Amino acid sequence: LAKTTQPISMDSYEGQEVNITCSHNNIATNDYITWYQQFPSQGPRFIIQGYKTKVTNEVASLFIPADRKSSTLSLPRVSLSDTAVYYCLVGDEVNFNKFYFGSGTKLNVKP
């Protein structure tokens, strides 16, 4: 039922920019795209949300192409503390206001 597809894992080094892409080919017209960060034994934490084009906040940027079938979360200059699982989430086009998580991307930041 998950509407999103992400790479299972990614490796990076401290100080690098990390881009995580999510595919959501069947995104509905009214759906927003939301990204979350999750550390072990904690609930997911909201990072950023967007509908189209580019959104930036103090921790990340979100790039969404015109067809909205994918999105890219960009984390500038990652640190070891950014090691976590990152999920992109879109609503379910059939069941309104339901959200099914995909596998997420485990980001490993190395020193």
Next chain:
Amino acid sequence: GAVVSQHPSRVICKSGTSVKIECRSLDFQATTMFWYRQFPKKSLMLMATSNEGSKATYEQGVEKDKFLINHASLTLSTLTVTSAHPEDSSFYICSGLAGADTQYFGPGTRLTVL
């Protein structure tokens, strides 16, 4: 961002007992709240959707008589695991829906059934 709390954060119980988990939206009103379950190294699995003032809707395979959900106010939803068994041991996470698309998640509750 908006804040959601869960209580307790951790609970250990004996097989056959019931456990209640509370989920509260602290600074916003959540007409809709969700309950998820997460097993180690796995993604979150949606269990049920809780709507204030109405019956919860459960995902396929989730027993509604075992996982009782009550959403009596705009800031509180509860999940009661009835007659818990070791296979119910998991990490339970709730979220409140703010607006149409933004969920804010609680910190989770670790349930261990002995």
